[in-house]
Amino acid sequence: ETGVTQSPTHLIKTRGQQVTLRCSSQSGHNTVSWYQQALGQGPQFIFQYYREEENGRGNFPPRFSGLQFPNYSSELNVNALELDDSALYLCASSPRTGVGEQYFGPGTRLTVT
């Protein structure tokens, strides 16, 4: 059974640029959630995708957007990057929406300069 994978591991971007982060969910899981973890903080919910539709969203502006594909992999896109977007971005999958246990990937460390 393959766990949650994310790419890339690290990324450095300039303010104003756009970035795409990728996530492959654990085998058998149809739900993917994205979280942002700033330094010294706990993960904060960005949004969740279930069966290719956005299923819920946290307090993040519209320049954070996502996609889920038929194989349940997912992308997180961030436009017009700001310095405060520098964080660890975590993807988590679960067998269905509404389930408590979510299984996390290793994250993508984004640095915006």
Next chain:
Amino acid sequence: DQQVKQNSPSLSVQEGRISILNCDYTNSMFDYFLWYKKYPAEGPTFLISISSIKDKNEDGRFTVFLNKSAKHLSLHIVPSQPGDSAVYFCAAKGWGGGSNYKLTFGKGTLLTVNP
């Protein structure tokens, strides 16, 4: 407004002793609680969970206690081992269409187990 609070940023214990990590919450809509462990450069790993209909759940060395009236939960690790050294996050999930899909996390507690 932080709905899940872990008021101790760090905790240090001796190998073999008990580690107790605490968590408080404010949202009465939370009905499911989880603990995650995180090593540097890795994602959080699920440890143990508890539903609001229970007051205790045990899995090997890990036990989670829930006190709903106090809106408090704790994670006990007995005996503590050096490999348990990590950041521990408390997380909560609500019920109902507005919040049953996301986890709300505390800021974490760094546990150090000394040999």
